Amino acid sequence: MLISLFRNRDMASVNLLFFVLMLSSVRVGRSAESLFKLKCQPAVGVIGQTTHISCSIEFLTKSKHVIINTVALTRSGEKNSCFAFQPFENVRIGDSRFEVENEPSLQLHNTKTSDEGEYRYFIRTNLGQDQVQFTMNVTAKYSSPIITSVQKEIVNDGHADLYCSASGGYPAGTIHWFDQSNTNWTKSATLQSTQGNDGLFTLSSKLSFQKIDSLWAPFRCVVLNNRYEEEGGATSTLEIKDDPGNSPSASSTVNNSIAGVVVIGSLIVGLLIVLLFKRRRNQRE
Known part of the structure; x- marks a missing residue:
């Protein structure tokens, strides 16, 4: 019984891998029988945290009951899908950090700088299939300067x-x-x-x-x-x-020195004048 279960699971993984390889080699467009339109908002994630990729389904018919049986996510410029998942078999391949959250929205755990870029998201349902492109930007806040x-x-x-x-x-x-x-x-x-x-x-x-x-x-x-x-x-x-040479104390010292020189010079000049007058008086006498 267990061997049979493992074999069925391995077969589901092989089928999912085969389907993803087909997506890689053939560009999948919206089917003429598709009764819905897939929409995804640009995603902004923080490095080291979980990034939520918000997607929704716009119905083109009165039927609002949709069953998703396969999702595949491929990075722009790459051939192989980075993530694929089949909900009923609970089989997934690719980057384990991706998972389906509130179908058809996705989330990415432990976001890295290398996750930044453009993606192509494909889903296949009971109402047909569709794909959409969206961008993912990542950020990280700087430390306090x-x-x-x-x-x-x-x-x-x-x-x-x-x-x-x-x-x-x-x-x-x-x-x-x-x-x-x-x-x-x-x-x-x-x-x-x-x-x-x-x-x-x-x-x-x-x-x-x-x-x-x-x-x-x-x-x-x-x-x-x-x-x-x-x-x-x-x-x-x-x-x-302040520069010590331009400090108030230094300026005060300089000013006091200049004032002292002026006073001494004045006294000397006054003394010379007195001596000169005395000499002239003595000469007259």
Whole structure:
């Protein structure tokens, strides 16, 4: 009995594989006898999560009872189906992350960057057969950005380099810089985007100043995704110190020194004038 069951299951798998191979070699169009139309919405998935592919059936007849006996999903540009399923025999081939959810909708578990692209979805029912194309886009949110500086101390009116970095995002995004008055400094920055082996991107932006002004602080960096939507931001806590040579105490010391020289010079000049008058008086006497 068990042997017979296994044989029937293997035969169903062989039949499904044979049918998928036929789909791969022959383009399947809508049958003239088809009494419905298959529709699928573009899918947007998050990397590492489950993506829902919403599909529906639009009936072209009064009959609203449909029985799906075969589904097949094929990536654009590929010959072999990446997933196929026969509900009655509970037989499936291809990527095990795909499954039918609320027929004819699908879902994809543990979404990856490689899943992005166009797909052709075929179903065969008791009312005929149809296929439709849909696109799948995948995204991943960047981590909260961090602002750093290689310099141990940033001096007002001196050279400064600020860095902002964020990782783990997809697709590639960008970083913008703003000062405390919300002025955009991005044109003065350079952006580097690196894609890792997992397909995710790391963004690193460097903002350089020949002469930085403490009145511009604090600076803020904002991470934007590929649709220019803000995903996160960070505000700089780096302190911009005044140049000791331009500090009030130094200026006061310089001013006091100048004042002392002026006073001493005045006394010397006054003394010379007194001595000159005395000398002239003595000469007259």
